[in-house]
Amino acid sequence: MDTRSSGQDTRTPMPSEHGTVMAEFPSATEADVQSAITDALEAKQAWGEMSFHDRAAIFLRAADLVTGKYRYELMAATMLGQGKNVWQAEIDAAAELADFFRYNVSFAQEIYDKQPTVNSPSHHGRTDWRPLEGFVYSVSPFNFTAIGGNLVSAPALMGNVVVWKPAPMNVYPSYLVHQILLEAGLPEGVVQLVNGDAETITRTVLAHREFAALSFIGSSDVFRSICAQIGQGLGEKRYREFPRTVGETSGKNFHLLHPSADVQNAAKHSVRAGFEYAGQKCSALSRMYVPQSQASTFFSEMKKELARIEVGPPEVFSAFTGPVIDQKAFDRVSKAIDTSNEDDRLERIVGGTYDGSKGFFIDPTIYVSKVPDHPLFDTELFGPVLIAYVYPDAEFDRVLELIDKQGGGLALTGNIFSNDQRAIRKAEDRLRYAAGNFYINCKITAAVIGQQTFGGSRGSGTCDKAGSSGLMMRFTAPRTLKEEYNKLEEVLYPSNI
Numbered sequence: 001m002d003t004r005s006s007g008q009d010t011r012t013p014m015p016s017e018h019g020t021v022m023a024e025f026p027s028a029t030e031a032d033v034q035s036a037i038t039d040a041l042e043a044k045q046a047w048g049e050m051s052f053h054d055r056a057a058i059f060l061r062a063a064d065l066v067t068g069k070y071r072y073e074l075m076a077a078t079m080l081g082q083g084k085n086v087w088q089a090e091i092d093a094a095a096e097l098a099d100f101f102r103y104n105v106s107f108a109q110e111i112y113d114k115q116p117t118v119n120s121p122s123h124h125g126r127t128d129w130r131p132l133e134g135f136v137y138s139v140s141p142f143n144f145t146a147i148g149g150n151l152v153s154a155p156a157l158m159g160n161v162v163v164w165k166p167a168p169m170n171v172y173p174s175y176l177v178h179q180i181l182l183e184a185g186l187p188e189g190v191v192q193l194v195n196g197d198a199e200t201i202t203r204t205v206l207a208h209r210e211f212a213a214l215s216f217i218g219s220s221d222v223f224r225s226i227c228a229q230i231g232q233g234l235g236e237k238r239y240r241e242f243p244r245t246v247g248e249t250s251g252k253n254f255h256l257l258h259p260s261a262d263v264q265n266a267a268k269h270s271v272r273a274g275f276e277y278a279g280q281k282c283s284a285l286s287r288m289y290v291p292q293s294q295a296s297t298f299f300s301e302m303k304k305e306l307a308r309i310e311v312g313p314p315e316v317f318s319a320f321t322g323p324v325i326d327q328k329a330f331d332r333v334s335k336a337i338d339t340s341n342e343d344d345r346l347e348r349i350v351g352g353t354y355d356g357s358k359g360f361f362i363d364p365t366i367y368v369s370k371v372p373d374h375p376l377f378d379t380e381l382f383g384p385v386l387i388a389y390v391y392p393d394a395e396f397d398r399v400l401e402l403i404d405k406q407g408g409g410l411a412l413t414g415n416i417f418s419n420d421q422r423a424i425r426k427a428e429d430r431l432r433y434a435a436g437n438f439y440i441n442c443k444i445t446a447a448v449i450g451q452q453t454f455g456g457s458r459g460s461g462t463c464d465k466a467g468s469s470g471l472m473m474r475f476t477a478p479r480t481l482k483e484e485y486n487k488l489e490e491v492l493y494p495s496n497i
Protein backbone atom coordinates (compact mmCIF):
# COMPACT_ATOMS: atom_id res chain seq x y z
CA MET A 1 0.00 0.00 0.00
CA ASP A 2 1.36 3.42 -0.95
CA THR A 3 1.35 6.00 1.85
CA ARG A 4 3.50 9.03 2.62
CA SER A 5 5.37 7.16 5.36
CA SER A 6 9.02 6.34 4.91
CA GLY A 7 9.86 3.83 7.69
CA GLN A 8 10.16 0.05 7.68
CA ASP A 9 7.45 -2.06 6.08
CA THR A 10 4.92 -3.87 8.26
CA ARG A 11 2.93 -6.87 7.07
CA THR A 12 -0.34 -7.94 8.58
CA PRO A 13 -1.81 -11.42 8.06
CA MET A 14 -5.33 -12.42 7.13
CA PRO A 15 -6.94 -13.69 10.36
CA SER A 16 -8.68 -16.62 8.64
CA GLU A 17 -5.52 -17.63 6.75
CA HIS A 18 -2.47 -16.31 8.55
CA GLY A 19 -0.06 -17.56 5.87
CA THR A 20 -1.48 -14.91 3.53
CA VAL A 21 -0.47 -11.26 3.84
CA MET A 22 -3.47 -8.95 4.02
CA ALA A 23 -1.66 -5.60 4.00
CA GLU A 24 1.89 -4.36 3.61
CA PHE A 25 2.58 -0.76 4.47
CA PRO A 26 5.48 1.50 5.47
CA SER A 27 5.54 2.74 9.07
CA ALA A 28 5.58 6.43 9.84
CA THR A 29 8.81 7.74 11.36
CA GLU A 30 8.84 10.61 13.86
CA ALA A 31 9.66 12.95 10.96
CA ASP A 32 6.66 11.60 8.97
CA VAL A 33 4.37 12.27 11.94
CA GLN A 34 5.79 15.78 12.35
CA SER A 35 5.13 16.57 8.71
CA ALA A 36 1.62 15.09 8.92
CA ILE A 37 0.90 17.48 11.81
CA THR A 38 2.42 20.43 9.93
CA ASP A 39 0.38 19.67 6.80
CA ALA A 40 -2.81 19.28 8.86
CA LEU A 41 -2.23 22.62 10.56
CA GLU A 42 -1.60 24.27 7.19
CA ALA A 43 -4.97 23.01 5.95
CA LYS A 44 -6.69 24.13 9.14
CA GLN A 45 -7.63 27.71 8.42
CA ALA A 46 -9.26 27.14 5.04
CA TRP A 47 -11.10 24.07 6.33
CA GLY A 48 -12.35 25.82 9.46
CA GLU A 49 -13.56 28.76 7.37
CA MET A 50 -15.35 26.62 4.80
CA SER A 51 -19.12 26.82 5.36
CA PHE A 52 -20.66 23.94 7.25
CA HIS A 53 -22.85 23.15 4.25
CA ASP A 54 -19.79 22.65 2.06
CA ARG A 55 -18.09 20.47 4.66
CA ALA A 56 -21.30 18.48 5.08
CA ALA A 57 -21.60 17.98 1.31
CA ILE A 58 -18.25 16.17 1.31
CA PHE A 59 -19.36 13.66 3.96
CA LEU A 60 -22.77 13.15 2.38
CA ARG A 61 -21.06 12.46 -0.94
CA ALA A 62 -18.71 10.06 0.85
CA ALA A 63 -21.72 8.23 2.33
CA ASP A 64 -23.05 7.68 -1.18
CA LEU A 65 -19.66 6.37 -2.30
CA VAL A 66 -19.68 3.97 0.66
CA THR A 67 -23.13 2.58 -0.12
CA GLY A 68 -22.58 2.67 -3.89
CA LYS A 69 -19.28 2.60 -5.77
CA TYR A 70 -17.09 1.26 -2.91
CA ARG A 71 -19.61 -0.88 -1.01
CA TYR A 72 -18.25 -4.27 -2.04
CA GLU A 73 -14.59 -3.27 -1.90
CA LEU A 74 -15.04 -1.98 1.65
CA MET A 75 -16.94 -5.11 2.63
CA ALA A 76 -14.34 -7.41 1.07
CA ALA A 77 -11.54 -5.55 2.87
CA THR A 78 -13.42 -5.87 6.16
CA MET A 79 -14.19 -9.55 5.58
CA LEU A 80 -10.63 -10.52 4.72
CA GLY A 81 -8.86 -8.05 7.00
CA GLN A 82 -11.03 -8.35 10.11
CA GLY A 83 -12.38 -11.86 9.56
CA LYS A 84 -16.02 -10.72 9.48
CA ASN A 85 -18.65 -12.72 7.67
CA VAL A 86 -20.58 -10.99 4.90
CA TRP A 87 -23.50 -10.12 7.20
CA GLN A 88 -21.30 -8.43 9.79
CA ALA A 89 -19.22 -6.71 7.10
CA GLU A 90 -22.34 -5.18 5.54
CA ILE A 91 -23.51 -3.94 8.95
CA ASP A 92 -20.14 -2.36 9.65
CA ALA A 93 -18.37 -1.24 6.50
CA ALA A 94 -21.43 -0.26 4.46
CA ALA A 95 -24.41 0.52 6.71
CA GLU A 96 -22.83 1.90 9.87
CA LEU A 97 -20.06 3.79 8.10
CA ALA A 98 -22.55 5.55 5.82
CA ASP A 99 -24.85 6.17 8.80
CA PHE A 100 -22.02 7.84 10.74
CA PHE A 101 -21.24 10.14 7.80
CA ARG A 102 -24.91 11.06 7.28
CA TYR A 103 -26.10 11.27 10.89
CA ASN A 104 -23.03 13.22 11.98
CA VAL A 105 -24.13 15.92 9.54
CA SER A 106 -27.49 16.20 11.35
CA PHE A 107 -25.84 16.05 14.79
CA ALA A 108 -23.53 18.89 13.76
CA GLN A 109 -26.49 20.85 12.43
CA GLU A 110 -28.22 20.32 15.80
CA ILE A 111 -25.24 21.98 17.50
CA TYR A 112 -24.96 24.88 15.06
CA ASP A 113 -28.68 25.53 15.51
CA LYS A 114 -28.20 26.08 19.24
CA GLN A 115 -28.25 29.85 19.59
CA PRO A 116 -29.38 32.10 22.45
CA THR A 117 -33.16 32.13 22.59
CA VAL A 118 -33.52 35.40 24.50
CA ASN A 119 -32.15 38.77 23.44
CA SER A 120 -33.15 42.05 25.06
CA PRO A 121 -34.13 44.86 22.66
CA SER A 122 -30.76 46.61 22.87
CA HIS A 123 -28.44 43.73 22.03
CA HIS A 124 -28.09 40.48 20.16
CA GLY A 125 -26.20 37.36 21.20
CA ARG A 126 -24.76 34.54 19.15
CA THR A 127 -22.71 31.37 19.65
CA ASP A 128 -19.80 30.85 17.30
CA TRP A 129 -19.22 27.07 17.27
CA ARG A 130 -15.49 27.25 16.68
CA PRO A 131 -13.34 24.23 15.84
CA LEU A 132 -10.63 23.52 18.43
CA GLU A 133 -7.55 25.64 18.00
CA GLY A 134 -4.98 22.90 17.27
CA PHE A 135 -5.41 19.42 15.77
CA VAL A 136 -7.30 16.29 16.84
CA TYR A 137 -5.55 12.93 17.26
CA SER A 138 -7.87 10.01 16.38
CA VAL A 139 -6.82 6.48 17.32
CA SER A 140 -9.09 3.69 16.09
CA PRO A 141 -9.40 -0.04 16.92
CA PHE A 142 -9.19 -3.05 14.61
CA ASN A 143 -12.73 -4.32 14.93
CA PHE A 144 -14.95 -1.81 13.10
CA THR A 145 -14.21 -0.06 9.80
CA ALA A 146 -17.08 2.31 10.65
CA ILE A 147 -15.50 3.37 13.94
CA GLY A 148 -12.44 4.85 12.20
CA GLY A 149 -14.86 6.70 9.90
CA ASN A 150 -16.65 8.14 12.91
CA LEU A 151 -13.46 9.09 14.73
CA VAL A 152 -12.49 11.12 11.68
CA SER A 153 -15.82 12.51 10.49
CA ALA A 154 -17.06 13.76 13.89
CA PRO A 155 -14.15 16.17 14.50
CA ALA A 156 -13.64 17.04 10.81
CA LEU A 157 -17.29 17.98 10.31
CA MET A 158 -16.93 20.44 13.19
CA GLY A 159 -14.11 22.10 11.21
CA ASN A 160 -11.13 20.37 12.82
CA VAL A 161 -8.09 18.82 11.19
CA VAL A 162 -7.24 15.28 12.23
CA VAL A 163 -4.19 13.05 12.51
CA TRP A 164 -5.62 9.53 12.24
CA LYS A 165 -3.86 6.39 13.44
CA PRO A 166 -5.82 3.19 12.76
CA ALA A 167 -5.03 -0.18 14.35
CA PRO A 168 -2.49 -2.19 12.34
CA MET A 169 -5.08 -4.88 11.59
CA ASN A 170 -7.40 -2.25 10.11
CA VAL A 171 -4.91 -0.38 7.94
CA TYR A 172 -6.33 -1.39 4.57
CA PRO A 173 -10.05 -0.64 5.19
CA SER A 174 -9.01 2.64 6.85
CA TYR A 175 -6.89 3.50 3.82
CA LEU A 176 -9.97 2.90 1.64
CA VAL A 177 -12.09 5.15 3.87
CA HIS A 178 -9.46 7.88 3.54
CA GLN A 179 -9.37 7.48 -0.25
CA ILE A 180 -13.19 7.71 -0.35
CA LEU A 181 -13.13 10.95 1.65
CA LEU A 182 -10.55 12.42 -0.72
CA GLU A 183 -12.62 11.36 -3.74
CA ALA A 184 -15.66 12.97 -2.10
CA GLY A 185 -13.78 16.28 -2.04
CA LEU A 186 -12.04 16.39 1.34
CA PRO A 187 -9.09 18.77 0.94
CA GLU A 188 -5.79 16.84 1.06
CA GLY A 189 -4.40 18.10 4.35
CA VAL A 190 -7.49 17.82 6.55
CA VAL A 191 -7.18 14.17 7.55
CA GLN A 192 -3.65 12.81 7.85
CA LEU A 193 -3.53 9.02 7.86
CA VAL A 194 -0.46 7.73 9.71
CA ASN A 195 0.35 4.06 10.19
CA GLY A 196 3.06 2.41 12.19
CA ASP A 197 4.31 1.94 15.70
CA ALA A 198 1.55 3.15 18.04
CA GLU A 199 3.88 4.33 20.80
CA THR A 200 6.21 6.29 18.50
CA ILE A 201 3.33 7.99 16.72
CA THR A 202 1.53 8.79 19.97
CA ARG A 203 4.66 10.11 21.68
CA THR A 204 5.35 12.43 18.73
CA VAL A 205 1.76 13.66 18.62
CA LEU A 206 1.55 14.27 22.36
CA ALA A 207 4.80 16.24 22.32
CA HIS A 208 3.22 18.86 20.04
CA ARG A 209 2.01 22.16 21.45
CA GLU A 210 -0.98 22.23 19.08
CA PHE A 211 -2.36 18.89 20.27
CA ALA A 212 -5.98 19.76 21.11
CA ALA A 213 -7.93 16.53 21.55
CA LEU A 214 -7.62 12.78 21.74
CA SER A 215 -10.43 10.80 20.17
CA PHE A 216 -9.71 7.19 21.08
CA ILE A 217 -11.48 3.87 20.71
CA GLY A 218 -9.73 0.72 21.90
CA SER A 219 -8.85 -0.97 25.16
CA SER A 220 -9.21 0.65 28.54
CA ASP A 221 -5.57 0.23 29.56
CA VAL A 222 -4.23 1.86 26.40
CA PHE A 223 -6.63 4.79 26.83
CA ARG A 224 -5.51 5.17 30.43
CA SER A 225 -1.84 5.16 29.42
CA ILE A 226 -2.40 7.86 26.75
CA CYS A 227 -4.43 9.95 29.23
CA ALA A 228 -1.57 9.65 31.71
CA GLN A 229 0.87 10.99 29.11
CA ILE A 230 -1.49 13.87 28.36
CA GLY A 231 -1.71 14.56 32.11
CA GLN A 232 2.04 14.79 32.26
CA GLY A 233 2.05 17.20 29.31
CA LEU A 234 -0.59 19.32 31.05
CA GLY A 235 1.55 19.45 34.17
CA GLU A 236 4.48 20.64 32.08
CA LYS A 237 2.31 23.31 30.36
CA ARG A 238 3.22 21.62 27.07
CA TYR A 239 -0.08 22.44 25.36
CA ARG A 240 -1.68 25.74 24.51
CA GLU A 241 -5.08 24.57 25.73
CA PHE A 242 -6.46 21.80 27.93
CA PRO A 243 -6.73 18.92 25.46
CA ARG A 244 -10.07 17.13 25.34
CA THR A 245 -9.92 13.41 26.01
CA VAL A 246 -12.67 11.40 24.42
CA GLY A 247 -12.44 7.64 24.76
CA GLU A 248 -14.65 4.59 24.37
CA THR A 249 -13.01 1.43 25.57
CA SER A 250 -13.38 -2.10 26.87
CA GLY A 251 -16.38 -3.96 28.25
CA LYS A 252 -17.16 -6.96 30.44
CA ASN A 253 -20.76 -7.06 29.37
CA PHE A 254 -23.59 -9.02 30.96
CA HIS A 255 -26.90 -10.73 30.34
CA LEU A 256 -29.13 -11.16 33.38
CA LEU A 257 -32.05 -13.58 33.32
CA HIS A 258 -34.85 -13.10 35.83
CA PRO A 259 -36.89 -16.20 36.78
CA SER A 260 -39.73 -14.70 34.68
CA ALA A 261 -37.58 -14.53 31.51
CA ASP A 262 -38.55 -16.07 28.19
CA VAL A 263 -35.70 -18.53 28.27
CA GLN A 264 -35.74 -19.54 24.58
CA ASN A 265 -35.54 -15.90 23.56
CA ALA A 266 -32.76 -15.24 26.07
CA ALA A 267 -30.75 -18.21 24.80
CA LYS A 268 -30.97 -17.12 21.15
CA HIS A 269 -30.00 -13.55 22.00
CA SER A 270 -27.11 -14.81 24.15
CA VAL A 271 -25.69 -16.91 21.32
CA ARG A 272 -25.78 -13.92 18.99
CA ALA A 273 -24.36 -11.47 21.54
CA GLY A 274 -21.60 -13.77 22.75
CA PHE A 275 -20.45 -15.38 19.56
CA GLU A 276 -21.21 -13.19 16.54
CA TYR A 277 -17.92 -11.88 15.14
CA ALA A 278 -16.11 -14.27 17.54
CA GLY A 279 -17.02 -12.13 20.55
CA GLN A 280 -14.95 -9.22 19.24
CA LYS A 281 -17.49 -6.44 19.51
CA CYS A 282 -16.79 -4.17 22.43
CA SER A 283 -20.47 -4.68 23.26
CA ALA A 284 -20.18 -8.51 23.15
CA LEU A 285 -21.63 -10.64 25.90
CA SER A 286 -19.07 -12.21 28.22
CA ARG A 287 -20.78 -12.84 31.58
CA MET A 288 -24.24 -14.27 32.28
CA TYR A 289 -26.31 -14.58 35.45
CA VAL A 290 -28.97 -17.28 35.25
CA PRO A 291 -31.61 -18.31 37.84
CA GLN A 292 -31.46 -21.90 39.01
CA SER A 293 -35.00 -22.66 37.83
CA GLN A 294 -34.08 -21.69 34.24
CA ALA A 295 -30.48 -22.89 34.04
CA SER A 296 -30.94 -26.34 32.59
CA THR A 297 -33.36 -25.18 29.83
CA PHE A 298 -31.26 -22.10 29.10
CA PHE A 299 -27.99 -23.96 28.61
CA SER A 300 -29.54 -26.76 26.58
CA GLU A 301 -31.18 -24.16 24.31
CA MET A 302 -27.82 -22.45 23.89
CA LYS A 303 -26.15 -25.78 23.12
CA LYS A 304 -28.88 -26.60 20.59
CA GLU A 305 -28.34 -23.27 18.82
CA LEU A 306 -24.55 -23.62 18.97
CA ALA A 307 -24.76 -27.05 17.37
CA ARG A 308 -26.16 -25.32 14.26
CA ILE A 309 -23.33 -22.83 14.13
CA GLU A 310 -20.39 -23.09 11.79
CA VAL A 311 -17.06 -21.44 12.55
CA GLY A 312 -15.19 -20.63 9.38
CA PRO A 313 -13.52 -18.11 7.09
CA PRO A 314 -15.46 -15.17 5.67
CA GLU A 315 -15.69 -16.59 2.16
CA VAL A 316 -17.76 -19.51 3.52
CA PHE A 317 -21.16 -17.87 3.64
CA SER A 318 -22.66 -20.55 5.88
CA ALA A 319 -20.17 -19.68 8.66
CA PHE A 320 -21.91 -17.79 11.45
CA THR A 321 -18.66 -16.66 13.03
CA GLY A 322 -14.98 -16.45 12.15
CA PRO A 323 -11.48 -16.17 13.56
CA VAL A 324 -10.10 -13.88 16.23
CA ILE A 325 -8.00 -11.09 14.86
CA ASP A 326 -4.35 -12.08 15.30
CA GLN A 327 -1.77 -14.28 16.99
CA LYS A 328 -1.78 -12.15 20.13
CA ALA A 329 -5.56 -12.48 20.51
CA PHE A 330 -5.41 -16.20 19.71
CA ASP A 331 -2.72 -16.76 22.35
CA ARG A 332 -4.61 -14.71 24.96
CA VAL A 333 -7.92 -16.52 24.46
CA SER A 334 -6.53 -20.03 23.96
CA LYS A 335 -4.40 -19.67 27.09
CA ALA A 336 -7.48 -18.62 29.08
CA ILE A 337 -9.29 -21.68 27.69
CA ASP A 338 -6.44 -24.04 28.65
CA THR A 339 -6.39 -22.65 32.18
CA SER A 340 -10.19 -22.75 32.49
CA ASN A 341 -10.39 -26.35 31.22
CA GLU A 342 -8.21 -27.34 34.20
CA ASP A 343 -10.05 -25.16 36.72
CA ASP A 344 -12.14 -27.15 39.23
CA ARG A 345 -14.33 -24.15 39.89
CA LEU A 346 -15.56 -24.17 36.28
CA GLU A 347 -17.79 -26.59 34.42
CA ARG A 348 -17.39 -26.54 30.65
CA ILE A 349 -20.79 -26.57 28.97
CA VAL A 350 -19.61 -26.34 25.39
CA GLY A 351 -16.42 -25.64 23.39
CA GLY A 352 -13.05 -25.26 25.07
CA THR A 353 -11.25 -26.11 21.83
CA TYR A 354 -9.40 -24.14 19.16
CA ASP A 355 -7.36 -24.58 15.99
CA GLY A 356 -4.72 -22.08 14.97
CA SER A 357 -3.13 -24.17 12.23
CA LYS A 358 -4.53 -22.17 9.30
CA GLY A 359 -6.43 -19.27 10.80
CA PHE A 360 -7.02 -18.00 14.33
CA PHE A 361 -10.12 -20.09 15.02
CA ILE A 362 -11.58 -20.59 18.49
CA ASP A 363 -14.74 -22.56 19.11
CA PRO A 364 -17.63 -20.90 20.98
CA THR A 365 -17.04 -21.76 24.62
CA ILE A 366 -19.20 -21.53 27.76
CA TYR A 367 -18.18 -22.18 31.34
CA VAL A 368 -20.46 -22.24 34.36
CA SER A 369 -18.73 -21.08 37.50
CA LYS A 370 -19.44 -22.86 40.77
CA VAL A 371 -18.32 -19.76 42.63
CA PRO A 372 -19.79 -16.27 42.24
CA ASP A 373 -16.41 -14.52 42.23
CA HIS A 374 -14.32 -16.29 39.60
CA PRO A 375 -11.68 -13.96 38.04
CA LEU A 376 -13.19 -14.54 34.57
CA PHE A 377 -16.13 -12.34 35.65
CA ASP A 378 -13.66 -9.45 35.77
CA THR A 379 -11.47 -10.05 32.72
CA GLU A 380 -12.16 -8.85 29.18
CA LEU A 381 -10.97 -11.68 26.92
CA PHE A 382 -12.33 -10.23 23.67
CA GLY A 383 -13.03 -13.63 22.17
CA PRO A 384 -15.82 -16.24 21.99
CA VAL A 385 -15.77 -17.28 25.66
CA LEU A 386 -18.65 -16.84 28.12
CA ILE A 387 -18.77 -17.41 31.84
CA ALA A 388 -22.08 -17.92 33.68
CA TYR A 389 -23.15 -17.92 37.30
CA VAL A 390 -26.29 -19.78 38.32
CA TYR A 391 -28.00 -18.02 41.22
CA PRO A 392 -30.76 -19.22 43.57
CA ASP A 393 -34.05 -17.70 42.30
CA ALA A 394 -34.68 -16.05 45.67
CA GLU A 395 -31.40 -14.14 45.46
CA PHE A 396 -32.25 -11.80 42.61
CA ASP A 397 -31.44 -8.71 44.70
CA ARG A 398 -28.07 -10.14 45.68
CA VAL A 399 -27.21 -10.95 42.08
CA LEU A 400 -27.91 -7.33 41.11
CA GLU A 401 -25.29 -6.28 43.66
CA LEU A 402 -22.87 -8.87 42.31
CA ILE A 403 -23.29 -7.68 38.71
CA ASP A 404 -22.72 -4.09 39.75
CA LYS A 405 -19.53 -5.04 41.60
CA GLN A 406 -18.09 -7.35 38.95
CA GLY A 407 -16.91 -6.59 35.44
CA GLY A 408 -13.38 -5.43 36.23
CA GLY A 409 -14.46 -1.82 36.69
CA LEU A 410 -15.94 -1.70 33.17
CA ALA A 411 -19.49 -0.56 32.43
CA LEU A 412 -20.29 -0.74 28.72
CA THR A 413 -23.35 -2.89 27.95
CA GLY A 414 -25.75 -5.04 29.96
CA ASN A 415 -29.34 -6.21 29.98
CA ILE A 416 -32.18 -8.01 31.70
CA PHE A 417 -34.51 -10.65 30.31
CA SER A 418 -37.75 -10.62 32.29
CA ASN A 419 -41.49 -10.60 31.85
CA ASP A 420 -41.99 -8.99 35.25
CA GLN A 421 -42.09 -5.21 34.95
CA ARG A 422 -41.17 -4.76 38.65
CA ALA A 423 -38.02 -6.82 38.18
CA ILE A 424 -37.14 -4.79 35.09
CA ARG A 425 -37.59 -1.57 37.07
CA LYS A 426 -35.45 -2.85 39.93
CA ALA A 427 -32.64 -3.95 37.61
CA GLU A 428 -32.76 -0.67 35.71
CA ASP A 429 -32.43 1.28 38.98
CA ARG A 430 -29.86 -0.86 40.79
CA LEU A 431 -27.68 -1.23 37.69
CA ARG A 432 -27.83 2.44 36.76
CA TYR A 433 -24.06 2.81 36.58
CA ALA A 434 -23.22 -0.77 35.56
CA ALA A 435 -23.71 -0.14 31.83
CA GLY A 436 -23.80 2.89 29.54
CA ASN A 437 -26.11 0.93 27.23
CA PHE A 438 -28.78 -1.08 29.05
CA TYR A 439 -31.14 -3.31 27.09
CA ILE A 440 -34.41 -4.95 28.11
CA ASN A 441 -35.42 -8.30 26.61
CA CYS A 442 -32.90 -8.10 23.80
CA LYS A 443 -29.21 -8.68 23.29
CA ILE A 444 -26.56 -6.13 24.19
CA THR A 445 -24.88 -5.79 20.79
CA ALA A 446 -25.92 -3.86 17.68
CA ALA A 447 -26.70 -0.33 18.79
CA VAL A 448 -28.12 1.47 15.76
CA ILE A 449 -27.02 5.02 15.01
CA GLY A 450 -29.91 7.42 15.44
CA GLN A 451 -31.67 4.93 17.75
CA GLN A 452 -29.25 3.91 20.52
CA THR A 453 -26.37 6.28 21.20
CA PHE A 454 -23.34 4.25 22.21
CA GLY A 455 -20.78 4.39 25.00
CA GLY A 456 -20.03 3.25 28.52
CA SER A 457 -18.81 4.83 31.69
CA ARG A 458 -16.58 3.83 34.64
CA GLY A 459 -13.46 2.24 33.07
CA SER A 460 -15.27 1.82 29.74
CA GLY A 461 -14.87 5.40 28.67
CA THR A 462 -15.88 9.01 28.80
CA CYS A 463 -19.49 8.22 27.79
CA ASP A 464 -19.70 10.98 25.19
CA LYS A 465 -21.90 8.68 23.10
CA ALA A 466 -21.00 7.86 19.52
CA GLY A 467 -23.97 8.53 17.27
CA SER A 468 -25.00 11.74 19.01
CA SER A 469 -24.36 15.46 19.06
CA GLY A 470 -22.83 14.90 22.53
CA LEU A 471 -19.73 13.44 20.91
CA MET A 472 -19.53 16.20 18.29
CA MET A 473 -19.81 18.80 21.03
CA ARG A 474 -16.42 17.69 22.40
CA PHE A 475 -14.77 18.92 19.21
CA THR A 476 -15.92 22.52 19.44
CA ALA A 477 -14.76 25.48 21.48
CA PRO A 478 -17.90 27.65 21.46
CA ARG A 479 -17.36 31.39 21.50
CA THR A 480 -20.07 33.59 22.97
CA LEU A 481 -20.71 36.90 21.22
CA LYS A 482 -22.82 39.83 22.36
CA GLU A 483 -23.40 42.88 20.18
CA GLU A 484 -24.90 45.99 21.79
CA TYR A 485 -26.77 48.68 19.80
CA ASN A 486 -27.12 51.52 22.32
CA LYS A 487 -24.49 53.76 23.92
CA LEU A 488 -23.80 53.69 27.62
CA GLU A 489 -24.92 57.15 28.81
CA GLU A 490 -24.01 56.97 32.48
CA VAL A 491 -21.44 55.20 34.65
CA LEU A 492 -23.30 55.53 37.97
CA TYR A 493 -26.15 53.15 38.81
CA PRO A 494 -29.61 54.74 39.18
CA SER A 495 -29.37 53.87 42.88
CA ASN A 496 -26.18 55.98 43.15
CA ILE A 497 -27.86 59.16 42.02
Ligand SMILES: NC(=O)c1ccc[n+]([C@@H]2O[C@H](COP(=O)([O-])OP(=O)(O)OC[C@H]3O[C@@H](n4cnc5c(N)ncnc54)[C@H](O)[C@@H]3O)[C@@H](O)[C@H]2O)c1
Binding pocket: 139, 140, 141, 142, 143, 144, 147, 165, 166, 167, 168, 198, 199, 202, 217, 218, 219, 220, 222, 223, 225, 226, 248, 249, 250, 251, 281, 282, 283, 380, 382, 412, 455, 456, 460, 461
Ligand atom coordinates in the same frame (compact mmCIF):
# COMPACT_ATOMS: atom_id res chain seq x y z
N1 LIG B 1 -16.35 1.13 23.53
C1 LIG B 1 -16.26 1.12 22.22
O1 LIG B 1 -16.97 1.82 21.50
C2 LIG B 1 -15.28 0.18 21.56
C3 LIG B 1 -15.40 -0.10 20.19
C4 LIG B 1 -14.49 -0.98 19.62
C5 LIG B 1 -13.50 -1.59 20.38
N2 LIG B 1 -13.42 -1.30 21.70
C6 LIG B 1 -12.40 -1.94 22.55
O2 LIG B 1 -11.18 -2.00 21.81
C7 LIG B 1 -10.45 -3.17 22.15
C8 LIG B 1 -10.13 -3.96 20.90
O3 LIG B 1 -9.51 -3.16 19.95
P1 LIG B 1 -7.93 -3.12 19.77
O4 LIG B 1 -7.36 -4.49 20.02
O5 LIG B 1 -7.66 -2.47 18.47
O6 LIG B 1 -7.53 -2.20 20.99
P2 LIG B 1 -6.09 -1.61 21.38
O7 LIG B 1 -6.28 -0.84 22.62
O8 LIG B 1 -5.06 -2.66 21.35
O9 LIG B 1 -5.76 -0.63 20.16
C9 LIG B 1 -6.58 0.49 19.88
C10 LIG B 1 -5.72 1.53 19.19
O10 LIG B 1 -4.71 1.98 20.08
C11 LIG B 1 -3.43 1.81 19.49
N3 LIG B 1 -2.47 1.49 20.55
C12 LIG B 1 -2.16 0.27 21.06
N4 LIG B 1 -1.22 0.39 22.02
C13 LIG B 1 -0.94 1.70 22.11
C14 LIG B 1 -0.05 2.46 22.92
N5 LIG B 1 0.74 1.88 23.83
N6 LIG B 1 -0.02 3.79 22.75
C15 LIG B 1 -0.82 4.40 21.85
N7 LIG B 1 -1.68 3.74 21.04
C16 LIG B 1 -1.74 2.41 21.18
C17 LIG B 1 -3.62 0.67 18.50
O11 LIG B 1 -2.61 0.66 17.52
C18 LIG B 1 -5.00 0.99 17.96
O12 LIG B 1 -4.93 1.99 16.98
C19 LIG B 1 -11.33 -3.94 23.11
O13 LIG B 1 -10.93 -3.65 24.43
C20 LIG B 1 -12.72 -3.38 22.83
O14 LIG B 1 -13.61 -3.52 23.91
C21 LIG B 1 -14.27 -0.43 22.30
Ligand SMILES: N[C@@H](CCC=O)C(=O)O
Binding pocket: 143, 144, 280, 281, 282, 283, 444, 445, 446, 447, 448, 454
Ligand atom coordinates in the same frame (compact mmCIF):
# COMPACT_ATOMS: atom_id res chain seq x y z
N1 LIG C 1 -21.71 -0.27 18.39
C1 LIG C 1 -21.50 -1.68 18.31
C2 LIG C 1 -20.21 -2.10 18.95
C3 LIG C 1 -18.99 -1.36 18.56
C4 LIG C 1 -17.83 -1.90 19.29
O1 LIG C 1 -17.06 -2.73 18.90
C5 LIG C 1 -22.62 -2.44 19.02
O2 LIG C 1 -23.47 -1.83 19.65
O3 LIG C 1 -22.61 -3.66 18.95
